[in-house]
Amino acid sequence: MQIYVVKQGDTLNSIANQFGITYQLIASANELDPQQSLVVGQALVIPIFGRFYTVQSGDSLYTIGQRFGISAAELARLNQLNLYQPLTPGTTIYIPESSKTEIEVNAYIEPTGETVSETLEAAARKHSRNLTYLAPFSYRVTREGNLIPPPLNQFAAIANENQALLMLAITNLEEGAFSAELGRIIVTDQQVQNQLLDQIIQTAQQVGYGDIHFDFEFLPPENREDYNNFLRKATERLHAEGLLVSTALAPKTSATQEGAWYEAHDYRAHGEIVDFVVLMTYEWGYSGGPPMAVSPIGPVTDVVNYALTEMPASKILLGQNLYGYDWTLPFEPGGELAKAVSPQEAIALARDNNQAILYDQEAQAPYFFYQDPQGNRHEVWFEDARSIQAKFDLIKEKNLRGISYWKLGLAFPQNWLLLEDQFQIKKNM
Numbered sequence: 001m002q003i004y005v006v007k008q009g010d011t012l013n014s015i016a017n018q019f020g021i022t023y024q025l026i027a028s029a030n031e032l033d034p035q036q037s038l039v040v041g042q043a044l045v046i047p048i049f050g051r052f053y054t055v056q057s058g059d060s061l062y063t064i065g066q067r068f069g070i071s072a073a074e075l076a077r078l079n080q081l082n083l084y085q086p087l088t089p090g091t092t093i094y095i096p097e098s099s100k101t102e103i104e105v106n107a108y109i110e111p112t113g114e115t116v117s118e119t120l121e122a123a124a125r126k127h128s129r130n131l132t133y134l135a136p137f138s139y140r141v142t143r144e145g146n147l148i149p150p151p152l153n154q155f156a157a158i159a160n161e162n163q164a165l166l167m168l169a170i171t172n173l174e175e176g177a178f179s180a181e182l183g184r185i186i187v188t189d190q191q192v193q194n195q196l197l198d199q200i201i202q203t204a205q206q207v208g209y210g211d212i213h214f215d216f217e218f219l220p221p222e223n224r225e226d227y228n229n230f231l232r233k234a235t236e237r238l239h240a241e242g243l244l245v246s247t248a249l250a251p252k253t254s255a256t257q258e259g260a261w262y263e264a265h266d267y268r269a270h271g272e273i274v275d276f277v278v279l280m281t282y283e284w285g286y287s288g289g290p291p292m293a294v295s296p297i298g299p300v301t302d303v304v305n306y307a308l309t310e311m312p313a314s315k316i317l318l319g320q321n322l323y324g325y326d327w328t329l330p331f332e333p334g335g336e337l338a339k340a341v342s343p344q345e346a347i348a349l350a351r352d353n354n355q356a357i358l359y360d361q362e363a364q365a366p367y368f369f370y371q372d373p374q375g376n377r378h379e380v381w382f383e384d385a386r387s388i389q390a391k392f393d394l395i396k397e398k399n400l401r402g403i404s405y406w407k408l409g410l411a412f413p414q415n416w417l418l419l420e421d422q423f424q425i426k427k428n429m
Contacts (some may be wrong), residue, residue: 003045003385005359006038012342019046020381031344031413039078039350041366043358043384045417055091055244069098086334100424103395106133106167106278106317109155109409116153123408124155128162128240132402132426133211135167139203140174143185145195147203152332156208163427167246168203169251171217178217185218187226197237204243210428212238213278215248228269235273242274244428251281251303251319255310271311278404282321283400287337291327291379293365295320304398317404320391324382324410342410357384364390385386385414392422404424 004015012034027034029047038044053064061072061083077081079093080340087093108293109124128134136155140148141429147170159166172183181382185192221226235245250261255268270277281300285292300318307316324346325338331347333423340350346366350357353370367381394404403419419425 001418002048002051003389003418004044004046006040006044006271008040009306010038010040015039015044015046019048021046028411029417031411037351039355039357041346041356041359041368042347042350043414045414046054050094050096050184053093053095055087055089055093057089059087059089061087064093064095064196068095070096077189093121097196100205101396102309102424102426103420103422104132104317104428105130106135106402106404107131107167108137108405108407110137110407111151111153112149116151116155117409120154120409121153121158124158127408127416128158128164130416130425131159131162131164132428133166133167134215135161135169135225137407138171138173140171141182141186141196143182143192143383145186145189145192145199145264147199149203152207159269160208165244165428166208167211167212168200168209169211169215171215172219180218180220181220183216183264184223184226184246186216187223187230193230193233197234200238201233201241201243204241209243211246211275213246213248216264217248217250218260219264221260224264224266227264228266228273228331230374231270231273231307243369245273246276246278246317247274248280249307251279251299253299253302253306261278267307271307271315272417274315274402275416276315277307277311278317279319280309280406281319283404284392285325285338285381287325287340288334290331290372291325291329291338291365291367291381293360293363293381293387294383295387295391296360296365297361297394298362299385300391301381301394304345304394304400309396314401315397316398316400317393317402318395318400319404319406320388321383322410322415324380326380329377329379336342338411341380341382342412343382343384343414344411346380349380359386382410383412383415388415388418390410390419 016023030044061075065072136150174182196207249265252262281303282295285294323340325343327338328336350368355368355370357368358368365387366384370378
């Protein structure tokens with residue numbers, strides 16, 4: 001697969017001609033309407049075998065080969081280059097298909113209200129073949145230790161058909177928000193814990209869950225060790241039933257990081273107790289905050305590097321957003337919330353407003369500005385093939401267990417194309 005960034009004057013046909021394929025293949029792969037114009041700065045995935053790489057200053061056949069998992073000698077042979085002659089920046093080199101890295105892939109899916117929408121069910125059917133786990137979000141715990149399930153519709157059948165393991169995601173959500181008090185009760189009250197674990201086992205057996213996933217957020221800092229002890233107790237009981245156990249962790253960069261979201265999440269203890277964790281490495285740019293990339297590569301890497309000091313890479317799923325945000329400017333704290341947009345919606349916004357898409361090299365994320373019909377200026381940050389490739393490169397560099405997506409139902413075809421192209425998805429069934 002090749003990532004191509006649209007330039008001024010490009011058309012689907014002209015791009016297709018460059019790569020020797022039909023424009024219909026590009027349109028289908030990227031879920032484009034061939035009748036619509038392309039957006040300058042838009043990243044496309046070109047469905048070809050292998051890829052082309054443009055030599056940068058300082059590159060050598062050896063460093064390029066290391067990056068793509070191929071020997072310098074093989075690169076020289078394929079491209080008819082002298083192995084011992086320096087490369088000229090700007091030269092295009094063909095990189096063949098490489099062996100795929102095996103990873104695990106999780107995706108949360110969040111029905112709203114009392115039913116599962118057709119859009120969500122279609123997304124589950126479309127993408128479960130590329131999932132190790134499918135996680136309906138979420139089962140809410142009551143203060144008595146009972147579980148309130150989300151609507152499931154056909155999720156269990158879809159997961160089973162695609163050999164994806166159902167993940168039972170359990171939260172301390174109460175009245176639409178994570179509750180510190182509910183969390184405190186769960187991790188300190190033995191009677192509540194016993195009732196909860198009984199219900200978890202019963203639900204797992206009835207529905208067919210294979211992993212039990214605890215996403216307890218905003219726990220009181222003083223309950224850090226209580227949470228660890230709860231996980232020890234839960235893991236002992238759930239492992240005896242043949243169930244995996246995982247947790248979601250706030251994106252920390254040190255053991256002493258302060259803040260209500262962070263302090264009760266003990267990376268080292270979770271790494272020792274549970275089978276794997278999901279790092280929630282997103283929401284730097286969030287609906288109530290100032291405009292910025294949702295998951296900038298620098299801060300994401302910092303979290304991963306810290307996590308690797310506390311647990312093995314084989315226990316880490318990198319969290320990844322499948323959405324962006326559209327902010328109305330000027331940003332005012334406590335003012336209008338940014339609107340969530342899918343990558344496809346973001347590109348349509350840029351097209352409709354005749355705006356080129358820009359790319360922040362430091363954050364490794366695309367963005368653009370536009371003005372709405374009411375005269376309000378907007379700033380949009382989202383994900384594209386380049387930004388997701390940066391995360392895939394990080395997973396491979398650090399040899400992580402895999403990736404976890406928040407959340408299905410938002411159109412991002414380039415992600416799934418690149419995922420399937422570069423990774424072998426592990427199945428646990």
